[in-house]
Amino acid sequence: MEINNNQLLRFTTAGSVDDGKSTLIGRLLFDSKSIFEDQLDAVSNTSKKKGYDGVDLALFTDGLKDEREQGITIDVAYRYFTTPKRKFIIADTPGHIQYTRNMVTGASTANAAVILIDARHGVIEQTKRHSFIASLLNIPHLIVCINKMDLVGFSEDVYNKIINQFEEFSSKLLMKDVRFIPISALLGDNVVNRSKNMDWYQEGTLLSTLETLHISSDINKIDARFPVQTVLRPQSKVYRDYRGYAGRVASGIYRIQDEVAVLPSGFTSRIKSINSGEQEVEEAYAPMSISMTLEDDIDISRGDMIVKKNNQPEMAQEFDVMLCWLNNDSAKPRAKYKIIHTSKEERAIIKEVVYKMDINLFERDSEDKNLDMNDIARVKIRTTRRLMLDTYRDNRNTGSIILIDENTNETVAAGMVI
Structure with a gap:
């Protein structure tokens, strides 16, 4: 080979x-x-x-x-x-x-x-x-x-x-x-x-x-996901009407004139232009950092996601993840955490610990509801607003989350959407 x-x-x-x-x-x-x-x-x-x-x-x-x-x-x-x-x-x-x-x-x-x-x-x-x-x-x-x-x-x-x-x-x-x-x-x-x-x-x-070893790309090439990191509005006479949406392509491929949907609003449009740096390109794919413009004037901000109209992620406020607890302090029942998913930040709570994994026996313990450092558990997360989710096995980028303690700003957990 x-x-x-x-x-x-x-x-x-x-x-x-x-x-x-x-x-x-x-x-x-x-x-x-x-x-x-x-x-x-x-x-x-x-x-x-x-x-x-x-x-x-x-x-x-x-x-x-x-x-x-x-x-x-x-x-x-x-x-x-x-x-x-x-x-x-x-x-x-x-x-x-x-x-x-x-x-x-x-x-x-x-x-x-x-x-x-x-x-x-x-x-x-x-x-x-x-x-x-x-x-x-x-x-x-x-x-x-x-x-x-x-x-x-x-x-x-x-x-x-x-x-x-x-x-x-x-x-x-x-x-x-x-x-x-x-x-x-x-x-x-x-x-x-x-x-x-x-x-x-x-x-x-x-x-x-x-x-x-054969290195197979872990990037999902089918499901197009583009989390918007920032909106570009240059203060220049040359680019007076330019409104670009910048970020990193999480998965899939985008081409000029593709019909896209903007989530969570659901408005649709077509891609007008794609820029990689100062160069205009015909298509963009993961993990390129790009800016794109749309043919229609749509209210888009950081944390929104541009996807293909006929291929959209699940939008949910409540979902299950396999959570790895990383913090020295135990999880606090119903405590509010900052959740980061792609470029979107919201507030969230751990609504329920469904079960913890007994690593030695590979058994599920549904009685113990405490989350301590190094515990791995299936939990239900509830967020203040809907997130645009894929399962982790389908898409590492849009299927992963982290939780941050708002008081200490420490990362307390990492999770994989099921």
Whole structure:
């Protein structure tokens, strides 16, 4: 298969504490020769100060001084590297259970998820939690790296046992593509270079797998959605009559003379012109930033949405979402929050917690109505005005919401419309 070397693959890494994520990423960067000399020198010096014989690979990702001193990684760390075949962005998320919310953040735009399992411990709660979130976020590819194979004698039986454990619970999830790779991040087995210690494994290394994954666009090309961010009215004699609607195309394709509807008003018109920067274009598609004009003078403001007349989203004041609670403080019953959906801001309440997910058992708990940090639940949201919604599985951009505490301005939850 021919690979476009300009293609960008975004992938997230996740696992439990001390599963070796930082070491894995360090090995990936080191063995693929993606480390600058000054970075290598700095990490080598730090490794010597810590008493290591060689290079502590984890230091390539633990970039903050405090993190290095404490020996932990506590936030989403983004790393960029490139090979002759592809460009990559890594979102390295913490393994601590109290930072599951960071997994949601790091995975929200990922094309693939790399989940680490310690070969000594097998599938544990965090493995299930991270896999569930990857499924919930509709990530198309899941790569399960069974790490620290050197500590179990590179045993094929241990590897197969963990695969069976994983498949036993993952059969309940909507997983499109799951691959398993036995690795030793510390020694480099099957990360960039093929392992000589596991000749029983005949599939690709982690890097070759990442380089050859098919990247299918998560942009919905069918349903045209254009959330208006601002109205352009230049104070110029040349553009005296210009009234343009600017924003980013969330999905679909718009062409001059297309018949469109403006929501929530429902008024219809045709596209008169489309501009990308200073250039007029015949068509616009996601994720282009554009301004467009319409043939009719319609009252349009920020938060409105321009869609195709014969293909419109659902308009609702009350709807269900799968909500990931991100805040340290619990959700307050009937409290008002600011809800942000595309370019629209409204006020909202969590009307009802329908059920919470028990990640270990993959069961629904309809008795517990409290939402605490890292909880994932199906809830009913009610807003002050109608929102223009698609389901998250159909359209990531118009199917996602965030809730903000109006008093502290903190983002307290992220949700996916069902």
